[in-house]
Amino acid sequence: MxxxxxxxxxxxxxxxxxxxxxxxxxxxxxxxxxxxxxxxxxxxxxxxxxxxxxxxxxxxxxxxxDPALPPEQWACLCVSEKGLRSLSEMETSIEAGAVSGRKSHAMLAMDGIDWLYVIARSTSGLICQRVSAKAEGVSPHPAKPGQPVIPELPHHVVDFTASPVDSAYLAEDAHQxxxxxxxxxxxxxxxxxxxxxxxxxxxxxxxxxxxxxxxxxxxxxxxxxxxxxxxxxxxxxxxxxxxxxxxxxxxxxxxxxxxxxxxxxxxxxxxxxxxxxxx
Known part of the structure; x- marks a missing residue:
């Protein structure tokens, strides 16, 4: 039953x-x-x-x-980069409180997502910090070709140009x-x-x-x-x-x-x- x-x-x-x-x-x-x-x-x-x-x-x-993510807010994890074979080759970086680089796979980044949780290089290794989807320097655009499954939820490429991170969230050793x-x-x-x-x-x-x-x-x-x-x-x-x-x-x-x-x-x-x- x-x-x-x-x-x-x-x-x-x-x-x-x-x-x-x-x-x-x-x-x-x-x-x-x-x-x-x-x-x-x-x-x-x-x-x-x-x-x-x-x-x-x-x-x-x-x-x-992020257990503290408010229930009404939506987020996605940004890890993938085009051509990335190992996370040690990751090009996206976070320096001085800002993220720069490109992520190739971010769900609903153009509409609907509040936060982008970005895994990137830093002086202390791979870290994860979050960026508002509406932050300065965040530029999403459609991925081509579109994904073959669940097309109702398009994924996007996102460019970050010195986009400010939210200092309230930081995860070290982000891969593990x-x-x-x-x-x-x-x-x-x-x-x-x-x-x-x-x-x-x-x-x-x-x-x-x-x-x-x-x-x-x-x-x-x-x-x-x-x-x-x-x-x-x-x-x-x-x-x-x-x-x-x-x-x-x-x-x-x-x-x-x-x-x-x-x-x-x-x-x-x-x-x-x-x-x-x-x-």
């Missing part, structure tokens, strides 16, 4: 990236009243399309980057403390939210008891303070993704789901490496 909170979520109107203000205030309420994993599931249960579930899940995961852990938090939140969306649109909740059990197992083991996967979380993740990919959806949704669920498979190589190390 579904938990009562899940049932109530299914009875409520769907939330959508096409109405971002409504999505923002509802997600803020969730962030205040539910644990991160529960918030991701309920956000998925209330989403109209996978993109809406992904956006909510991503914002929940950003609270692992921010970048690596974030991949775990994003993976888990997105998978839980996608599973919630599948439950909403599949219209056969009693027949998906195994899926529900897998969702609860992954959610119960999740901790926002975790630095990454342990073996039990990795097992729970793999069990849920295997179950999720077996469920058939209404024909009108199959093309969208087949396209967007590729997000769940992109990190498989990295998870296989983690599993081999844990073994």
């Amino acid at each position: 579904l938990p009562e909170l899940w049932v109530r979520a299914l009875e409520m109107p769907a939330l959508s990236v096409t109405t971002p203000y409504t999505l923002r205030i509802n997600l803020a309420r969730l962030l205040r009243t539910a644990s991160p994993a529960e918030a991701a599931i309920i956000a998925g249960l209330r989403s109209d399309i996978p993109a809406s579930a992904f956006l909510s899940a991503y914002q929940i995961a950003m609270r692992a980057v 403390c921010i970048n690596k852990p974030f991949r775990y938090h994003e993976d888990v939140m997105v998978l839980l939210a996608f599973a919630g969306w599948v439950l909403r649109v599949s219209e056969a909740h009693p027949g998906h008891q195994r899926l529900i059990e897998c969702m609860r197992a992954l959610a119960d083991g999740y901790r926002i303070s975790a630095a990454g996967y342990d073996k039990s979380q990795l097992d729970a993740f793999d069990a849920l993704i295997e179950e999720l990919l077996q469920i058939s959806l209404p024909e009108k949704l199959q093309q969208t789901w087949h396209r967007d669920r590729q997000l769940l498979l992109m990190g498989k190589k990295a998870r296989d490496i983690i599993r081999s190390r844990l073994a």
